[in-house]
Amino acid sequence: MSKQRDYVLRTIEERRVKFVRLWFTDVAGALKSVALSPAEVEAAFTEGIGFDGSAIEGLTRAYESDLIAIPDPSTFKLLPWRGETEPTASMFCDIHTPNGEPSVADPRNVLKRTLESAADMGFKFFTHPEIEFYLFKSKEFGPDGPIPVDRAGYFDNVPGGTAHDFRRESVNMLEELGISVEFSHHEAGPGQNEIDLRYADALTTADNIMMFRSVVKEVAIAQGVHATFMPKPLAGQPGSGMHTHLSLFEGDTNAFFDPSAKYQMSVTARRFVAGLLKHAPEITAVTNQYVNSYKRLWGGDEAPSFVSWGHNNRSALVRVPLYKPGKGNAARIEYRAMDTAVNPYLGFSVLLAAGLKGIREEYELPPEAEENIWELSQGERRVMGFDPLPQSLEHALAVMERSELVAETLGEQVFAYLLRDSRQEVEAYRRQVTQFELKTMLDTI
Structure with a gap:
């Protein structure tokens, strides 16, 4: 496991983070979010989080709707507005297809x-x-x-x-x-x-x-x-x-x-x-x-x-x-x-x-x-x-x-x-x- 992933998992444990928000954008630039429990983060790094891409503006078509959000550990942040009562973190994601290819419609991938x-x-x-x-x-x-x-x-x-x-x-x-x-x-x-x-x-x-x-x-x-x-x-x-x-x-x-x-x-x-x-x-x-x-x-x-x-x-x-x-x-x-x-x-x-x-x-x-x-x-x-x-x-x-x-x-x-x-x-x-x-x-x- 990479040092960045190790740092994320260690920080989540040490800071007693309650929720980790995975973020990505649709084609129009609106921020999308799904919240994970801390126990699911390690698996998300390797397997990603599946979702219906056809429900997101511009990401994919209905007949090829399955997409996977894979968090980028280098973007890990603790969200200060959530305070210390329910510490919350976030990471931006790269969007992939089920076969592991970067999604052609992911705006972050377009820039990459x-x-x-x-x-x-x-x-x-x-x-x-x-x-x-x-x-x-x-x-x-x-x-x-x-x-x-x-x-x-x-x-x-x-x-x-x-x-x-x-x-x-x-x-x-x-x-x-x-x-x-x-x-x-x-x-x-x-x-x-x-x-x-x-x-x-x-x-x-x-x-x-x-x-x-x-x-x-x-x-x-x-x-x-x-x-x-x-x-x-x-x-x-x-x-x-x-x-x-x-x-x-x-x-x-x-x-x-x-x-x-x-x-x-x-x-x-x-x-x-x-x-x-x-x-x-x-x-x-x-x-x-x-x-x-x-x-x-x-x-x-x-x-x-x-x-x-x-x-x-x-x-x-x-x-x-x-x-x-x-x-x-x-x-x-x-x-x-x-x-x-x-x-x-x-x-x-x-x-x-x-x-x-x-x-x-x-x-x-x-x-x-x-x-x-x-x-x-x-x-x-x-x-x-x-x-x-x-x-x-x-x-x-x-x-x-x-x-x-x-x-x-x-x-x-x-x-x-x-x-x-x-x-x-x-x-x-x-x-x-x-x-x-x-x-x-x-x-x-």
Whole structure:
């Protein structure tokens, strides 16, 4: 038995853990859970836990429904919000078929496959997400929608305020779980907050994001407020994005860093960015997977709506940040379109696949955006080659459907499910009569 398994079993015994939650995600990114008694954990490592995969969104079809969840001992965590009265732990799982093969529809396996492609090219992929979310007083609506816990803005200090206490408790809990936090602050919208995780390999980051969402929801329940990762919960206010910093390493060397190049961007970095730009429209249905996502992308408030890159230009889709002198290993690029509702396993997969294709096929990086893209006219953006991202989920799906890159990265089953499920959402949304229509038309037409 591995040292990691030994550690898990020993910790369960020493800490008198009562329940062990096995976690995995469906294709849409919702967290799924089954609780084991401690006595069953050792067998779960070798035999897994069987379940009906056809009852989980997108995992398998009814005629091949049996699947097995096998816990990954390296992800073992004691859940601090359960306290010491009934100590509870969790582990993320890999999903397998009964014959022992990794499930092609397991989002975690999709990311593992893509990371293997990077490894075949000599690269390790690291990510660092900036995660935004809103806090509301409750799920109940006021006349203008959900009611934020405050009216503060970007970097505001609110002594004794709900958001301040909320962030402190959330960060403490994340640190207890071994998830390192870089910093936290109030964001621009009322009740909007941001907590940034430190960089880690992409699989660890994806697991951490799923844990992060659970922590935020649990702290919200404990403090009597409601937390949401909905991309655009308030009209006229900023949406919640997940700007993500990306880097590739060759061994211990940052493959994006070249001290002699402009902006210290290596050829590898330039080709990676070129891949992101070329394939951005076709991956948008994955990185921004809901109807509501496009109200953030096209709702103003500094959301990146056009395919472009720039050095420290926050209006660009891809930003190349400034690096501190002597910090070559901090070289990275920032992808700014992804929102906080993304399935992180699939989102990281398509970002990495797009960048790797740019490297393999030696894409040329287009000219950078030096202007504030939001202030340009439509004609100026067209002349400069700043094409728009898809303007709706329906449009994004039409572009993705023609994408060989996304189909190959996600695999046939996940690709088909996302198209089918997202189109159902589009149709359901199309049938709605909104408050906007009632307010503007009911009395006047």
